[in-house]
Structure formats: C-alpha cells, structure tokens
Amino acid sequence: MGGWASSRSTRCYRSTTPYPILADATVSAVGQPIAAVSAETPVQALDAVEQIWAEIDETPAPPPELLAMQHWQSGDAAAAFARAAHVVAVRVAHPRLAPNPMEPRAIAAMPESNGLTAWLSTQTPHRARADLARILSLAPEQLRVIARYVGGAFGMKASLYPEEVLVVWAAHQLGRPVRWTATRSKEFLSATHGRGLTSEGQLAIDGDGRFLALKARVEAPLGHWLPNSALIPAWNVARILPGPYDIAATDLGTSARRVHTAPTGIYRGAGRPEACALMERLADAAARATGLDPAEIRRRNLNRLNGPRDLPAGRVEGADYATALDHFLTLADYPAWRARRDARRADGALAGVGLGFYVEPSGKGxxxxxxxxxxxxxxxxxxxxxxxxxxxxxxxxxxxxxxxxxxxxxxxxxxxxxxxxxxxxxxxxxxxxxxxxxxxxxxxxxxxxxxxxxxxxxxxxxxxxAPGEAWGHGCYLAAIEIDRDTGAPHLTRMACLDDAGRLINPLLAEGQVIGGFAQGLGEAMMEALHFDDGQLLTGSFMDYAMPRTADLPPLTIHKTETLATTNALGAMGIGEAGTIGAPAAILNAALDALPPLSVTDLQMPLTSLSLWQAITDASKE
Ligand code: SMO
The missing domain is CATH 3.30.365.10 (Aldehyde oxidase/xanthine dehydrogenase, molybdopterin binding domain)
Known part of the structure; x- marks a missing residue:
C-alpha cells in the first residue's frame, strides 16, 4: 500500500459552453428542440407543430471536441510491466443505453402571484429549483418545485432539460399554466442516454498470479449538450479503479469528448459498471494467462483489510473483499456450478460460468x-x-x-x-x-x-x-449456454451476494437487487442504441430490446450485513448493485463458454447475432 503515497493526478476541464433552449443558428443534433407551440389541447399543439417547416442545411459533424481529461498515477507502472511474468489486455465497449423509466419526463408549471410552481418529474427538486431560478433570472424563493412521486428515473431525471426550462418560461411569459409530457420517442431522441464509454486496460501479473500494475484508458463520448451530470460517469470509472483489487502501480486516464448525438448523463451505476467490467474482464484474462481458476486469481488480489484504502484518486473505506468472495463461493456452491458446466461441456454444449466482483461507492456529502x-x-x-x-x-x-x-x-x-x-x-x-x-x-x-x-x-x-463515503460490495455469478449453430445465449441461472451495510428493509433491498440485475442483464445481452449518420435507428421498443420477466434467469440472492462506519446509520447503497456486477459476470460466463472455439473478445450486448458472428469468425481462423 505504500506506493499510493506517490499518487499523482492531473486534470483539465473545459468550461461548458452556453446551450440554447431552442436551437438558434445551428441544430447540433437530431432530437434538439427547434420550436415550441403552446395550445389549449395537445391535439391543437400537434396540429400547429405540423405547420412548422424547417429547412436545415446539413454540414458534416465537427470532430469530437475534447472537454475533460484526467490522469492518475501511483507507483511505477512502467517498471512493473517491464518485469511482469504475464501481461494481459482487454477492451470493453459499453453500448449506449436508453434509461427508459416507466414515466417519461413530465412537467406542469403554474404562475403564482410572485413566481411559479412547477410539478416536475425529477430526482433533485432543490437542484432543479436552483437551476431554473438561475436560468430564468428569478430568485429561488419565487419558485416551488414539487416532485412527490416519480415513475422511475435511473439517473435520467437528475439534471434539468431544455424542454423543462421552456415550459416554466412559457408559463411565466403567458401568465397561464403550461404542461408538457414527453412521448416515448422523444425520450429515446432527446433525454439523456447512459454508458457509451469504452475502456482499455492492461494488467501486469507476476509468476504467482499477483497483479503488479494496471494501465487503463477510458474514452467517454458525451452528447451535443452537457447536462450537469455529463462528466460523472467518466470521472467515477477512473476514481473507482482498481476497484476491489490491491494493485500497487497504476496509470489511469479518462477523457471525455463532445459528439453530435443526444446528451449522455448518469444512468444506474454511472461509471461503476464500467470500472467493474474492466477489472473483471482483466481478472479473467489473467486467470487464463496464469492457468489459475478465476476464483483463485481474485482471491490472491482482492483487498483483505477492513478500513481505509488509498486508491489512486483518493482514500476510501475498504472491506475484506477476499473473504467476502470466499463466503459467497461457499454459499453459492461454486464448485457445483463448475461441475455442472463441465458435465454440459462433456455433452457437447458451449457452457460457461463467470464471476463479477463489484464495489459500489454510495455518494459523498x-x-x-x-x-x-x-x-x-x-x-x-x-x-x-x-x-x-x-x-x-x-x-x-x-x-x-x-x-x-x-x-x-x-x-x-x-x-x-x-x-x-x-x-x-x-x-x-x-x-x-x-x-x-x-x-x-x-x-x-x-x-x-x-x-x-x-x-x-x-x-x-x-x-x-457523512464523514466518509460508504462502499458497498458484492459478487455476481452467471451460468450460460450458447447455441453452437445460432449463437442464441441462454442464461441458465445466476446468484449474487450483496453487502449494503445495515439493511433497513430486506424486501425493498431485494427489489433493488432484482431491478438492478434486470437492467444489468439488459445492458449485457439486449440493449443498445444505434446511430447512422446522426440519425437514431433504435427510437422505439420495436428496435430497442428491453428485458422482460421471461428473459430473467433464476437469481439466488445472498446478503451479508457489514455495518458502514462512514454514516450514522451504517448503511450503504444497494440500488446500483445489479447493474454493476451482473454485466461483468455475464460477459465472463459467455467468454468462458467459447474458448473451445478460441473466442477471446466479446462485446455487449451479447445477442445471438454477435455470438454467432464470434463463433463463425473463430472457426474461420
Ligand atoms: S445514475 Mo443514479 O440516479 O445516480
């Protein structure tokens, strides 16, 4: 741990440029609002919108503009790579995702004698009020934001949107109540998207399977405008690395660039799934390079101390992750999972099991x-x-x-x-x-x-x-079979262990685990936004696959309860657990299923097509 003392960090941020509520001279992405109509009824408003004809000259999109970079180093990574017995490298590209809360964005604004009341579907009422007041040059006391019941959010409703500002402004100007509800298609086009980051990592490993050094580069393409959460995922992924593992030398860099698509922001996990997928893919690659079992290589490298740990980006509260892993493997009966896999392989099936150990920092302040x-x-x-x-x-x-x-x-x-x-x-x-x-x-x-x-x-x-940030942790275990002829994946079962500190209500915690797991499975196997020349190709549920109940395998949930020392309650977060750990475990299981055909790289989502392609390409080589 002594090496951390030499941790060095550099950062640069470009201040964000002003963003028009309606496009003025330039429309910078498909989905940007260019005109607004208010009317007595939605039908009248839609009829009026159809009368608007915009002539827009197409110009090539400018190259991605660098907005932020950050770099952390600890120890001497170059020397560690030079003396490593093994070096492994992976690349993980996270598809861009649509958060899809059940309730789309919705707002109603009502003028009051000295200001306005806004009913807003938001995660952050006071922040929304402060932002609205600043943008509309009102005093915060002139605005009241009410957000009693919000039909899901997942990070998508943590920042204020141009459409919402417009509604409040219109109510203020007209002196009449104004409301707006986004359609599902509008949400696909102009609400914030999540993920979309790509990370590349290299791990230096010694002859005993110990991780000596980690080098990682994270690329975050952001959207055409930046909600106030835009940079959080890119920052989170790097500040979490090397996750639950103790690695003395690191060389970590993130960069975020503006591209001409819908905005990106936080989405359930917000950088945590990206950090987890990178480390867990690397851990499995290291297991293969050293010939050790994936559980054994993790056991040799997971942090073992309860208490403060120094990560390259700062001091955090750690836990004995190695013992947690062993506890989970015993509860889940990991050897039985491997034996069942081997039996299915003996029958000719492409069967795999995969682990995803995760940490879940739960917010500061x-x-x-x-x-x-x-x-x-x-x-x-x-x-x-x-x-x-x-x-x-x-x-x-x-x-x-x-x-x-x-x-x-x-x-x-x-x-x-x-x-x-x-x-x-x-x-x-x-x-x-x-x-x-x-x-x-x-x-x-x-x-x-x-x-x-x-x-x-x-x-x-x-x-x-809170005197510190609570870091929850846990592990996901996946068993998968892949059809050799069609590539169709069948996730046969999963198990998890989550430690979120003090559990207030075990049933609610389980609901969070299952919901997060379903969204993690969505990322791993089904969901992806695709663009062609700036046009969103996956703008409805006809083209964008969300997991349904029947897509979920049986999930056995184990819990431990290690009280957090970083807050009065001893609690930690649980809401993001499944989205963090599940994709890594599923990805590792699929890669474990395919080595007989020498597939060493797979990217999410693991659809039949992508798996069939990987199998077909490998058999050609
Ligand atoms: S992605 Mo969450 O709403 O912080």
Whole structure:
C-alpha cells in the first residue's frame, strides 16, 4: 500500500459552453428542440407543430471536441510491466443505453402571484429549483418545485432539460399554466442516454498470479449538450479503479469528448459498471494467462483489510473483499456450478460460468431532514423524491425505531421545495446512507430534547454530512449456454451476494437487487442504441430490446450485513448493485463458454447475432 503515497493526478476541464433552449443558428443534433407551440389541447399543439417547416442545411459533424481529461498515477507502472511474468489486455465497449423509466419526463408549471410552481418529474427538486431560478433570472424563493412521486428515473431525471426550462418560461411569459409530457420517442431522441464509454486496460501479473500494475484508458463520448451530470460517469470509472483489487502501480486516464448525438448523463451505476467490467474482464484474462481458476486469481488480489484504502484518486473505506468472495463461493456452491458446466461441456454444449466482483461507492456529502414529534406521531420531511423505491416505508421504519413508535405513526413527506428541507437529491445510492442518516440524527436530537424536558411539538432540522463515503460490495455469478449453430445465449441461472451495510428493509433491498440485475442483464445481452449518420435507428421498443420477466434467469440472492462506519446509520447503497456486477459476470460466463472455439473478445450486448458472428469468425481462423 505504500506506493499510493506517490499518487499523482492531473486534470483539465473545459468550461461548458452556453446551450440554447431552442436551437438558434445551428441544430447540433437530431432530437434538439427547434420550436415550441403552446395550445389549449395537445391535439391543437400537434396540429400547429405540423405547420412548422424547417429547412436545415446539413454540414458534416465537427470532430469530437475534447472537454475533460484526467490522469492518475501511483507507483511505477512502467517498471512493473517491464518485469511482469504475464501481461494481459482487454477492451470493453459499453453500448449506449436508453434509461427508459416507466414515466417519461413530465412537467406542469403554474404562475403564482410572485413566481411559479412547477410539478416536475425529477430526482433533485432543490437542484432543479436552483437551476431554473438561475436560468430564468428569478430568485429561488419565487419558485416551488414539487416532485412527490416519480415513475422511475435511473439517473435520467437528475439534471434539468431544455424542454423543462421552456415550459416554466412559457408559463411565466403567458401568465397561464403550461404542461408538457414527453412521448416515448422523444425520450429515446432527446433525454439523456447512459454508458457509451469504452475502456482499455492492461494488467501486469507476476509468476504467482499477483497483479503488479494496471494501465487503463477510458474514452467517454458525451452528447451535443452537457447536462450537469455529463462528466460523472467518466470521472467515477477512473476514481473507482482498481476497484476491489490491491494493485500497487497504476496509470489511469479518462477523457471525455463532445459528439453530435443526444446528451449522455448518469444512468444506474454511472461509471461503476464500467470500472467493474474492466477489472473483471482483466481478472479473467489473467486467470487464463496464469492457468489459475478465476476464483483463485481474485482471491490472491482482492483487498483483505477492513478500513481505509488509498486508491489512486483518493482514500476510501475498504472491506475484506477476499473473504467476502470466499463466503459467497461457499454459499453459492461454486464448485457445483463448475461441475455442472463441465458435465454440459462433456455433452457437447458451449457452457460457461463467470464471476463479477463489484464495489459500489454510495455518494459523498450531505443531505438534510426535518422531523416533528407531537402526541405520539411524527412527520419526516426529506428532499429527494420517491422514484418507486419505497422511500416512505424505509424512512418510516427508521424514524419509528429511533422514536420508539410504529411505522404507522410516521408520516413521510418528500419532494417539495416549499416544505421539505434542502438536499442534493435521490441519486448515486445516497438517499439511505446519507439522507436516512439525517433522519436518524434528527430523531436522536428530538429524543435528547424531549428527555431534557422540552414540550411537544418538537421539531429538529438536521443537515447531516457523512464523514466518509460508504462502499458497498458484492459478487455476481452467471451460468450460460450458447447455441453452437445460432449463437442464441441462454442464461441458465445466476446468484449474487450483496453487502449494503445495515439493511433497513430486506424486501425493498431485494427489489433493488432484482431491478438492478434486470437492467444489468439488459445492458449485457439486449440493449443498445444505434446511430447512422446522426440519425437514431433504435427510437422505439420495436428496435430497442428491453428485458422482460421471461428473459430473467433464476437469481439466488445472498446478503451479508457489514455495518458502514462512514454514516450514522451504517448503511450503504444497494440500488446500483445489479447493474454493476451482473454485466461483468455475464460477459465472463459467455467468454468462458467459447474458448473451445478460441473466442477471446466479446462485446455487449451479447445477442445471438454477435455470438454467432464470434463463433463463425473463430472457426474461420
Ligand atoms: S445514475 Mo443514479 O440516479 O445516480
């Protein structure tokens, strides 16, 4: 670990250029709004839109413009590569994905005597209010943003959109209520996309299978305009590396460039899946190069210490990942998975098993909460909106526990800037570790004040800053069979272990694991946005494949509960777990299935076509 002390970092960011709400002289990508119509009814508005005829001269897209670069180094990577017994290299290209929350973007804006109220489908009510106020030159107090129930978000609703600004502006100008709901096609075209990053990595390995050095380069093509979350995935992937592994020498670089497509932003995982896929593909490549079992090579390189670890990008809170892996392999009976695979191979099947060990950093900083106790009932007020993840249930449980009441005695209010205290929002797996810690601290303060004789009602307003960032971890295990003639993949079963610290509600946590897993499977096997000359080819569910229930294999969920030391509650994030670990495990399983035909590289999504192509190409060589 001593090598980390010499960690060196350089970064450069270009400030973002202003972005017009409606295209002015230049339309910079397909999907950019160029005109807006407000009318009494949606039908009238659509009829009016059809009367608008735009003549747009096509010009070639400018070359991708470099917006940000960051570089971290620790130890002496060049020397480690020079003395390595083995060097392996992989490239992982993440398809660009459409987040597809069930509820598309929706906003209604209502003029008030001195300002406006906006009902907005957002993860970040206070941030949306601040951004809207700044853009429209209003004082934040003149705006009220309400986002009580949000029909899914997955990162897509963490930033403000031009269309939303336009609606609020129109209501302000017209002095009348204005509303807008995106159609599904609009969401494909102009809401933020996720992933799309490509990473290349090289690992230097010694004769005992120990990882000596990691070199990684991450390329993030961003969209034609930059929502405020645009750079987060590229930054996250590099700050997480080398993930759960201890590697003394690193040379890590990311760069982000503007390209002329729809914007990209955070999407469930936001850099975590990219860091995981790169490390897990490298670990399997190292297993092959050294002849060690994939579990054994991980065991030799996973971090073993509970407590602070120094990664190239900074100090983080680590855990004994090697023991967690062994615990999982015992619970899941890994040898039986390998034996079943070998038996299927003996029958002539292309069968593989794959591991994906992941870490899930759960957000830094603060959130706030207000709790009021009166006559055996309590009200909890909280910023981040509920996106269907059971926020009210979990917060009511925490408050009931701390105040010695029952959950039925607790009213949870959230997502209203007029009444709820400020917060960063419901994103980055932060709401329970940080936000619920704020609720817990507020409840504790109330108990202290009550026990000191203060009379009810007692209200505590708490802004809670977590002393550190909670890092959840876990592992996914996949078994796959691939049809030799058609390439059709059949994911036969999966198992996982997730450690998200204190579990508030095991059923809700399991829901998060299953949902994240389904989206991870979508990335690994089905989903991809395709463009041709700037035109989106996959603009509907006819062309863009989302996983359905029948696509999911049986998933056995194991849990451990190591309390986090980085927040009052001891909780960590769980919402992104499945999207992080599952794609890596599935990718590794598919590669494990194919070596008899010497396929060493596969890219997501693992469709029948791509697998058939890989099998066919390998048999030609
Ligand atoms: S990608 Mo999440 O909403 O931070």
């Amino acid at each position: 603060w959130e706030s909460a207000r709790v009021t106790l009166e006559a055996g009932r309590a009200t909890v007020e909280f910023d981040g909106s509920s996106q269907g993840h059971g926020r009210e249930t979990a917060l009511a449980q925490i408050a009931a526990d701390a105040l010695d009441l029952t959950p039925a005695d607790i009213t949870v209010l959230h997502g209203d800037t007029a009444t709820c205290p400020p917060g960063i929002g419901a994103l980055a797996s932060r709401s329970t570790p940080i936000g619920a810690s704020a609720v817990l601290e507020a409840c504790r303060e109330i108990i202290r004040r009550r026990d000191a004789g203060e009379s009810e009602p007692i209200t505590a307003d708490t802004a809670y800053t």
